């Protein structure tokens with residue numbers, strides 16, 4: 001997830017049971033035309049040695065830069081795979097023909113996939129939506145095309161580009177795809193609980209699930225999914241665990257990016273960690289006015305004392 005899935009976030013996910021993760025998306029064009037790209041992209045491409053397998057996601061609409069970035073990043077010995085973004089709905093991305101716009105041109109998308117597969121020393125996967133809009137749901141066609149291009153697996157977000165993040169992810173179509181191609185399909189969209197992950201795996205027959213927003217402020221979701229799949233009861237983190245985890249997240253961010261960047265970056269994460277707790281909105285507003293991590297920690301500890309620790313509103 002752009003702006004979110006950097007290594008401190010991913011490492012927490014791995015520590016709580018996530019099996020593999022993906023970087024934020026990296027522009028093939030930007031990478032090609034930036035002098036000393038490895039320096040400019042050092043934050044976007046950073047991986048911590050304690051992480052599990054991380055796939056690097058690339059986007060673009062020109063086979064040449066896509067080929068080049070795939071060759072370079074797959075040859076560094078850092079990542080476990082290359083993922084092509086064909087799902088991003090953002091106007092600035094689709095207007096350049098990248099992201100979900102590629103789904104409108106299956107032949108051209110095939111050219112990109114073939115070029116990346118050929119250039120990459122690592123398995124290449126693709127992230128897609130189910131189509132551009134309700135009148136052009138073509139994920140079945142795209143999945144077959146991807147298979148023919150040598151793609152290793154697909155992650156499908158069960159919405160169209162037109163839906164953006166509205167409506168509901170369509171798991172029926174994802175099930176149809178999983179039944180019609182031989183490559184593994186990973187289901188994605190609205191999976192925000194262990195029971196939902198279990199249900200999606202059952203109804204789609206997919207090889208796995210991909211969790212995005214459900215992991216925000218909630219890395220425990222991965223171990224909860226695994227517990228549910230084993231038939232064990234899932235445990236909820238205590239308020240103390242949530243607080244400690246958020247602070248561990250913050251400490252790693254400070255060590256990596258320095259105090260002032262970390263304070264800004266962590267604002268959204270703290271908001272997600274305390275979401276749903278009593279007085280969370282007030283505390284969030286207060287945290288957003290603070291300038292040092294020490295002040296934020298003091299605010300969180302006093303929040304913990306005042307709320308008596310574990311009250312959740314929902």
Ligand SMILES: Cc1cc2nc3c(=O)[nH]c(=O)nc-3n(C[C@H](O)[C@H](O)[C@H](O)COP(=O)(O)O)c2cc1C
Nearest residue numbers: 001002024025127157188189190191211212213214
């Ligand atoms: C803030 C944000 C950033 C995202 N960035 C990316 C991205 O860079 N690449 C990508 O494939 N999907 C991205 N997504 C989409 C998610 O990966 C996922 O497909 C979508 O949110 C639906 O799954 P979820 O309900 O589990 O979040 C992003 C989503 C959000 C909310």
